[in-house]
Amino acid sequence: MTFETLLVELNTSALWTVALGTAALGLVAGSVGSFAVLRRQSLQGDMVSHAALPGLAAAFLLGAREPVYLILGGAVAGWLAMLCVGFVQRRSRVPFDAALGGALAVFFGLGLVLLTYIQRHVPGASLHPLDRYLFGQAALLREEDLRVIGWLGAIALLLLAAFWNPFKLLSFDPDYAASLGYRVRLLDLLLTTLTVTAVVIGLKAVGVVLMTALLIAPAAAARQWSNRLGGVVLLAGLFGALAGLGGTIGGHLAGRGVPTGPTIVLAATGLVLFSLVFGSARGLLWTRLRMAGS
Amino acid sequence: MMSFELELILVLVAVAAACALPGAFLVLRRMSLVSDAIGHVLLFGIVLAYFVTQDADSPWLLFGAAATGVVTVALVELLQKTQLVKEDAAIGLVFPALFAAGVLLASLYLRQTHLDVDRVLLGYPEYAREARWEIAGTPVKPLWVMLGVLALNALLLAIFYKELKLTTFDPALAASLGFRPGLMHYGLMADVSLTAVAAFDAVGPVLVVGFFVIPAAAAFLLTDRLSVLLVLAATLGAVGGTAGTHLAIRFDTNIAGTVAATLGAIFALALLLAPHRGVLAQLATRRRQTRRFHETMLAIHLFQHEGTAAEAEESRIAGLHEHLHWPPGRVEAVLRGAERSGLIARAGEYLKLTVSGRARAREVLH
Numbered sequence: 295m296t297f298e299t300l301l302v303e304l305n306t307s308a309l310w311t312v313a314l315g316t317a318a319l320g321l322v323a324g325s326v327g328s329f330a331v332l333r334r335q336s337l338q339g340d341m342v343s344h345a346a347l348p349g350l351a352a353a354f355l356l357g358a359r360e361p362v363y364l365i366l367g368g369a370v371a372g373w374l375a376m377l378c379v380g381f382v383q384r385r386s387r388v389p390f391d392a393a394l395g396g397a398l399a400v401f402f403g404l405g406l407v408l409l410t411y412i413q414r415h416v417p418g419a420s421l422h423p424l425d426r427y428l429f430g431q432a433a434l435l436r437e438e439d440l441r442v443i444g445w446l447g448a449i450a451l452l453l454l455a456a457f458w459n460p461f462k463l464l465s466f467d468p469d470y471a472a473s474l475g476y477r478v479r480l481l482d483l484l485l486t487t488l489t490v491t492a493v494v495i496g497l498k499a500v501g502v503v504l505m506t507a508l509l510i511a512p513a514a515a516a517r518q519w520s521n522r523l524g525g526v527v528l529l530a531g532l533f534g535a536l537a538g539l540g541g542t543i544g545g546h547l548a549g550r551g552v553p554t555g556p557t558i559v560l561a562a563t564g565l566v567l568f569s570l571v572f573g574s575a576r577g578l579l580w581t582r583l584r585m586a587g588s
Numbered sequence: 589m590m591s592f593e594l595e596l597i598l599v600l601v602a603v604a605a606a607c608a609l610p611g612a613f614l615v616l617r618r619m620s621l622v623s624d625a626i627g628h629v630l631l632f633g634i635v636l637a638y639f640v641t642q643d644a645d646s647p648w649l650l651f652g653a654a655a656t657g658v659v660t661v662a663l664v665e666l667l668q669k670t671q672l673v674k675e676d677a678a679i680g681l682v683f684p685a686l687f688a689a690g691v692l693l694a695s696l697y698l699r700q701t702h703l704d705v706d707r708v709l710l711g712y713p714e715y716a717r718e719a720r721w722e723i724a725g726t727p728v729k730p731l732w733v734m735l736g737v738l739a740l741n742a743l744l745l746a747i748f749y750k751e752l753k754l755t756t757f758d759p760a761l762a763a764s765l766g767f768r769p770g771l772m773h774y775g776l777m778a779d780v781s782l783t784a785v786a787a788f789d790a791v792g793p794v795l796v797v798g799f800f801v802i803p804a805a806a807a808f809l810l811t812d813r814l815s816v817l818l819v820l821a822a823t824l825g826a827v828g829g830t831a832g833t834h835l836a837i838r839f840d841t842n843i844a845g846t847v848a849a850t851l852g853a854i855f856a857l858a859l860l861l862a863p864h865r866g867v868l869a870q871l872a873t874r875r876r877q878t879r880r881f882h883e884t885m886l887a888i889h890l891f892q893h894e895g896t897a898a899e900a901e902e903s904r905i906a907g908l909h910e911h912l913h914w915p916p917g918r919v920e921a922v923l924r925g926a927e928r929s930g931l932i933a934r935a936g937e938y939l940k941l942t943v944s945g946r947a948r949a950r951e952v953l954h
Binding site: 331334335336337339340344382385386387388389391392393394395396397398399400402403404405406407409410411414429503504506507509510511513514517518548549552553555556557559560563566570573576578 | 614615618619620621623624628670672673674675676677679680681684685687688689691692695696794795796797798799800801802804805808809836839840841842844845846847848849851852855859865867870
C-alpha cells in the first residue's frame, strides 16, 4: 500500500467521527484509570466491565434501544456487582480477589444467558448487534453514541478536577484524609462511580472483555514518565486518547469485521512497552544510564 | 450411546469438578485472578499452536496453549520484578494484551474454523459430542479428555497433598523443610493452565475463572479442613454443573453462562446459610448476644439496688425503661427472656433477682 492509497483509505469522515469518539473515551479512561491503578484497584475495572453485560442486556429486554439507556443499564449492573463483592468481603472470609473473580463470572454468565435469550426470542434483535459489545466495534459508533461519550466523559473529567485534592489525599493516605474530616466513604463512592462511568461509555467501542486495559495501560505507561500525580493523570489521558485513535485507525486498515477492542488494547500495550524502556522518570533505559553515570 | 442432555451434563460436571480442585488452592493462596488471566491468554496460545500445526483438531493445541498459560504467569512475575508496576496492574496489563492479540489473530485468520471468535468467547459445550482429537489413531471425544483431566487433577492432588498444603499455608516453613514452594507454585500454574485449556471449548476464556473460584469459595465457607474443602468444592461444582446444564437446556440459553450463574446461586446459598459463618448464623449470634447483654444489664441494675432504700422504686417494672434508658418496647421482651433464663422472678409489679441472676451480675462486676 502506497502512502497515497493509505491517505485515500483514511479520508472518510465516518472514520474520523469514530476515531474522535475512541480518542475521547481513551482520554477519560486514562485519566480516571490513573487513580484506580494508584489505589491498586486495577482489576476492579475488569470486573465492572464484565458485570455490565447483563445490565446492557436487561436494558435491551426492557425496550431500551438508545445508547444512554443501554449504558445506564450497564452501569447499574456494574454497580450491583461492586456491592456484591463488597458484601462478600465484609461478611465472609472469602478473599477479595476470589470475590472479584467469582462476581465477574457470575455476572458475565448471566449476561450471556440474557444475550442468548434475546437472540433467540426477541424478534428483530439481530438488527441491534448487541453481541458487538463483547469485543467492541468502534465502526458502530453513531453520533448519539459520541454525544453520550462526550457528555458523560466531560462530567467525569470535571468531577475529577473539582475533587482533585480530596481524591489525591484519598489515594495516597486514606487514614490521614479521614482524620482531616473528609468523608472518605463518600469520596471512595464518587471515585468508584467515575471508574464505572469511564468503563461503561467505552463498552460499545472497546467491549466488555477488554475495557479494563484502557483503564490500566495508559496509567501504567504515564507512570514511567512522571513522579507527580498531575503529570501522570494528564499523560495517561493523552496516552489513552492516542491508543483510541491509533487502535481505531489500525483496526480500520486491518479490514472489515476486525473488532476494534483488540487493536485499541494493542496500541495501548505498545505505549506501555515503549514507556517501560524509555520513560524519563523510571524507564529501564534511563535508570541503567543513571546508575552507570553515578 | 448416551443421550445428548446426559452427555452435556457430564461435560459440565467434569469441567466444574476438575476446575474446583486446583481452584481451592488458588482461593487459599489469594491467586484467584491468575486463573482469569490464564483463561484469557489461552486463546492466544491456541491460535499460535494452530499456526504451527496447521490443524485445528490437533491435540498439540492443548499443550501449546497450556504452555502459554505458564508463560503468562512468568511474564506477570517478571513485570512485577521490574518494580515499575504493581501486581494487580501487571496482571491487568499482560492478559488483555495477549488476549487482544489472540482475538485479533483469530478474527483475521480463523473465521472458518471452530476457533471462530464469537463461539470461542461464549463457550460451546455442544462440541463435546464431536470426536475432535485423535490420539494414537483413535478418535477421542472432548468429554473423555475432560474426564481424563479430572482424574489427573485428583491423582496429582493425592500425590502432592502434603506439599500443596504446606506451601499454601506456610511457605516459609515449607522452604525451610526443603519443599520448594516455587516448584509447587509453577506446578499448580501448569495444572491450572492444562485444566483451563481442556475446559476451553466448553466454557470459553472468560467464565472459566468462575469455575475455578466459586465452588472453592463456597466450600471455604462451610469447613475448616482442607481435605473436606476439596471434596466439597468438587461436589458443589458437580451439583452446579448438573443443575445449570439442565436449566440451560430447558430454557434454551447459553449453557456455560447458565452454569456460572448457578454456581453463583450456590455460593449465595452457602454465604447465607453456612453454619457458624453464614450471614444468617451471624445475625442469630448477634441477636443472641444482644439479648444476653440486655438480660445481664437488667440483672446488674437490680443487683446494684438490692437492699438499698431505692430498691422498690428501681425494681418497679413500669419504671424500668426510664432507669435503664431503654425504649419501652424492649423492657417486656427482655423481662420475658430473663424470666425464661431464670435470672429474675416477678413479684406483683416488682422484680426480684433469683440466685442465678445474682450470680450473673456478680460474675460481670467482679
